[in-house]
Amino acid sequence: MLGPGADADVAIVGGIHGDEPSGVRAVRRVIESNPSFQRPVKLVIANPPAVASHRRYLDVDMNRVFPGDPASPDQERRLAAATLKEINDCSVVLSLHSTHSYDDPIALVSRSNPPVQGLAARLPVSHIVDPTPCFDGAFPACAPVVSVEAGRQLTEEATENATDIVAAFLRLTDALPGEVPTTDSTYYTVTDAVSKQPDTDYELQIENFEVVEPGTTVARSEDREYVADDAFVPILMSETGYDDILGYKGETAGTSLSSARATWGVPPRSSD
Ligand SMILES: [Zn+2]
Incomplete structure (x- = not known):
């Protein structure tokens, strides 16, 4: 404490x-x-x-x-x-x-x-x-x-x-005095996990938070190339971060809290 x-x-x-x-x-x-x-x-x-x-x-x-x-x-x-x-x-x-x-x-x-x-x-x-x-x-x-x-x-x-x-x-949270400068943020929704095969090494070909278009190569393993069927935003994707998944697919929810909340179905709030 x-x-x-x-x-x-x-x-x-x-x-x-x-x-x-x-x-x-x-x-x-x-x-x-x-x-x-x-x-x-x-x-x-x-x-x-x-x-x-x-x-x-x-x-x-x-x-x-x-x-x-x-x-x-x-x-x-x-x-x-x-x-x-x-x-x-x-x-x-x-x-x-x-x-x-x-x-x-x-x-x-x-x-x-x-x-x-x-x-x-x-x-x-x-x-x-x-x-x-x-x-x-x-x-x-x-x-x-x-x-x-x-x-x-x-x-x-x-x-x-x-x-x-x-x-x-x-x-x-007012635990310490002082102001916090504003940061522009983009909001995302995770839609899917991207599974990976056990005991397989992957090389990711995409960057997190940069939109992947359909037809883009997402990752390569020794014997396969993984190509995107649909557009998505890669989120927390990495070669070694998780045992069973490469990371997540997502989509942009908004470029402000209010637009993201509208996407998420959260009613507007006056207090923040
Ligand atoms: Zn952690």
Whole structure:
């Protein structure tokens, strides 16, 4: 816990994936700068055993098993339940990740959580994604969470981006004083996961967030070429990021929060 008081309404969660240290490092940097907190903030390391062993997970991918189960034999299912319990009283939570797919920060927010969409829109993040159709079991699917992919895993840039995002999040929630400059963002909807064959090496031929036209070669493996049937926007696509998928297909939802909400079927809100 940081700041005055005992009942934190705001939380920052790092270490859901133990091989993504930028979130934990970013939180440490903000604390070491010794800022004067105006309200209590809860800090949660979600998967300490995975963080200690620098592995994505030990039993199961924690970000696929929310809400978890306190009685499960799988460590991550128990820790997912424990994490949700920790943030049960919080109205807004920042969850920090990093990726194999993209240098710049990406925010993930559920279309069913309008208040956190407003917060995501004000973070220094230029790509904001609703992953709803493909993120069963993810943390943002079952709590008021903005999940941020801060940059490429294990890079100093990811830690710097995460530090900026933590500082902006603390200002936007009035935990720290100060203004946050506006960032222009584009909003996306995930439509599909792109599966991959086990034990196959892929070379991606496309760039994330750059529209792929039909007929474009998306990826090559040793014996095959994968060509797009339909236009899509690649999201979180990488050669090594996931065991079973290359990443996601999506489409643009809007270039402002209000146009994205119209696409997502979220009624306009006056409060953000
Ligand atoms: Zn992650």
